[in-house]
Amino acid sequence: MNKDIFVVIEHRQERIADVSYELLTKGYQIAEKLGGEVIAVLLADDGDQMAQSLKSYADKVLYIKNEIFKNLHSEYYCDALSSIIGERKPALILFGHTVDSFEVAPALAEQLGIPIISNCVDFDIDGDFVRATVPLYGGKINGEYSFNAENGGIISVIPGAFKVENPQKSGEIEKIEFTFEKEYDDKEFIEFIEAAAGEIDITQAEKIVAIGRGVKDEENIDMIKDFADSIGAVLACSRPIVDAGWLPKERQVGSSGKTVKPKLYIALGISGAFQHISGIKSDTIIAVNKDPNAPIFKVAHYGIVDDMFKVIPALKAKIEEMK
Amino acid sequence: MNSVVCIKRVPETAEATLKIAPDGKKLEEENLVFSLNDADNYALEQALLLQEEFDGDVTVISVGPPETDEIIRMALAKGATNAIRIHHDDISKLDASAVASLLAEQIKDLDYDVVFTGAFASDDAFSLVGTMLARKLEIPHITMAIEMKQDDEDEAEISRELEGGLIAKYRIKFPAVITVQTGMNEPRYASILGIKRASQKEVDVVDDPTIPENKVQLEKISYPPEGKKAEILSGTPEETSSRLAEILKQKGII
Numbered sequence: 032m033n034k035d036i037f038v039v040i041e042h043r044q045e046r047i048a049d050v051s052y053e054l055l056t057k058g059y060q061i062a063e064k065l066g067g068e069v070i071a072v073l074l075a076d077d078g079d080q081m082a083q084s085l086k087s088y089a090d091k092v093l094y095i096k097n098e099i100f101k102n103l104h105s106e107y108y109c110d111a112l113s114s115i116i117g118e119r120k121p122a123l124i125l126f127g128h129t130v131d132s133f134e135v136a137p138a139l140a141e142q143l144g145i146p147i148i149s150n151c152v153d154f155d156i157d158g159d160f161v162r163a164t165v166p167l168y169g170g171k172i173n174g175e176y177s178f179n180a181e182n183g184g185i186i187s188v189i190p191g192a193f194k195v196e197n198p199q200k201s202g203e204i205e206k207i208e209f210t211f212e213k214e215y216d217d218k219e220f221i222e223f224i225e226a227a228a229g230e231i232d233i234t235q236a237e238k239i240v241a242i243g244r245g246v247k248d249e250e251n252i253d254m255i256k257d258f259a260d261s262i263g264a265v266l267a268c269s270r271p272i273v274d275a276g277w278l279p280k281e282r283q284v285g286s287s288g289k290t291v292k293p294k295l296y297i298a299l300g301i302s303g304a305f306q307h308i309s310g311i312k313s314d315t316i317i318a319v320n321k322d323p324n325a326p327i328f329k330v331a332h333y334g335i336v337d338d339m340f341k342v343i344p345a346l347k348a349k350i351e352e353m354k
Numbered sequence: 355m356n357s358v359v360c361i362k363r364v365p366e367t368a369e370a371t372l373k374i375a376p377d378g379k380k381l382e383e384e385n386l387v388f389s390l391n392d393a394d395n396y397a398l399e400q401a402l403l404l405q406e407e408f409d410g411d412v413t414v415i416s417v418g419p420p421e422t423d424e425i426i427r428m429a430l431a432k433g434a435t436n437a438i439r440i441h442h443d444d445i446s447k448l449d450a451s452a453v454a455s456l457l458a459e460q461i462k463d464l465d466y467d468v469v470f471t472g473a474f475a476s477d478d479a480f481s482l483v484g485t486m487l488a489r490k491l492e493i494p495h496i497t498m499a500i501e502m503k504q505d506d507e508d509e510a511e512i513s514r515e516l517e518g519g520l521i522a523k524y525r526i527k528f529p530a531v532i533t534v535q536t537g538m539n540e541p542r543y544a545s546i547l548g549i550k551r552a553s554q555k556e557v558d559v560v561d562d563p564t565i566p567e568n569k570v571q572l573e574k575i576s577y578p579p580e581g582k583k584a585e586i587l588s589g590t591p592e593e594t595s596s597r598l599a600e601i602l603k604q605k606g607i608i
Binding site: 043102129138149170226276287318326329332346348353 | 365367368369370371372374381392396449450451454473474476477478479480481482483484485486488489490493494495496497498511513514515516517518519520521522523524525526527530533535536537540569570571572573574575576577578581582583584585586587588591592594595596598599601602603605607608
């Protein structure tokens with residue numbers, strides 16, 4: 032193994048995911064510590080422009096070109112990556128813990144016979160010893176996992192875990208026209224389908240009242256909706272509410288839903304898993320939850336540890352009194 | 355058309371207060387309620403829907419201690435036809451690749467078209483086992499399925515749910531592993547009759563499986579650092595809501 036850090040760049044429809052820049056920043060710090068280089072690995076078809084925009088973040092941009100990389104196909108991705116990794120033997124390979132990496136990273140780990148820790152919020156390497164922190168149980172507990180990286184290893188990191196800093200490097204671009212030995216016709220990309228526009232756009236809302244699992248029953252939503260209406264807020268939710276079919280997808284906040292930026296965000300019965308929190312950008316977040324240890328209290332500005340069905344009617348009455 | 359569904363027993367932790375056990379590697383289980391992992395419940399439902407359309411068997415398989423039989427029985431009560439439990443005292447000691455190996459070892463000898471798993475488990479959210487299992491079985495996989503359309507028994511169109519609600523549609527030939535995202539369907543409840551029938555069905559127990567070596571170790575679990583925290587308003591609902599209303603007014607939000 033050498034001392035380089037590979038960052039597998041995620042892109043979709045010619046746009047590089049933010050998490051890739053986050054990983055390049057972290058990868059740069061780790062590579063510096065090891066005395067190696069941070070290398071952006073870009074698998075793309077028409078990737079010249081993307082390669083250019085990665086230059087200042089990496090010591091080198093490895094641009095692996097083939098028309099197959101236009102859309103994600105895990106088997107081709109794995110074959111190209113394992114061939115290049117087998118040749119160059121980086122110390123660590125970094126992925127974002129994203130829907131596309133679910134498809135590729137574990138398969139690559141198996142193909143190379145190397146360890147993987149996914150869903151990380153932090154990691155470090157000391158000699159061959161890699162240690163990573165994983166939020167367990169929706170963020171209520173941290174798990175410390177480790178592996179021996181003498182043959183390399185893979186870490187996948189949750190988007191938003193690291194801040195982006197541009198080290199203003201001017202990495203060279205090494206372009207490789209990749210050809211495949213094997214064909215995979217048992218899986219094929221067909222098309223992208225954009226989410227249908229719904230009746231409401233929660234990303235434009237100034238005030239949001241959001242509900243989670245703690246709402247317990249579909250019948251309880253009416254009361255919350257009344258409260259939201261009374262303060263001119265839009266009703267939104269976390270994923271379990273959409274899964275249950277109680278509110279439409281367009282009202283979901285979080286990584287698989289919408290990112291919202293209201294002045295006021297009131298989270299009711301939402302425990303605050305990373306996937307939900309990552310969709311909230313607000314200066315005033317208020318959380319009501321029965322569990323004092325719910326992770327939502329770490330991002331909220333004000334919290335009430337109580338039953339929302341007691342607090343909300345009282346709050347509604349108070350606000351009406353004040354009008 | 356035969357399906358295999360890999361299921362996991364997990365604690366319900368969304369509203370529970372969690373305590374770490376003295377060994378520092380797992381939770382105190384005393385006050386926890388365990389159930390079928392949420393995404394696995396959708397995976398099971400998808401297999402049952404296929405069975406309704408194309409006939410065939412639905413085999414549920416899980417790795418774990420005897421208590422795992424509770425979720426296996428629940429799957430049988432919903433309509434699964436066969437059940438396998440690969441015995442292991444403490445699955446927190448197994449890494450994802452080891453779990454995938456244990457599953458693959460049993461599944462490879464079954465007659466199956468599709469293997470369903472949940473896209474992730476609510477405890478560690480690794481999203482590893484399904485894809486690793488596909489590799490070990492040497493069949494293709496699709497992760498994060500939110501819709502499945504099928505005209506015949508040989509292939510299907512699968513929609514993957516990407517960030518921001520974007521959908522990527524793929525065609526995949528069977529046999530294949532499909533990992534199911536929550537919300538893919540409406541999981542059924544077990545009927546009383548189903549529960550009665552399930553209690554008479556056999557669970558095949560693999561008593562003494564060969565345990566593969568871990569590549570990844572769990573060192574310890576801990577409470578997340580306190581860090582930044584909300585200002586907690588305390589008191590009766592009257593008091594807390596009154597204080598909150600004042601804050602919102604001061605900030606000019608209401």
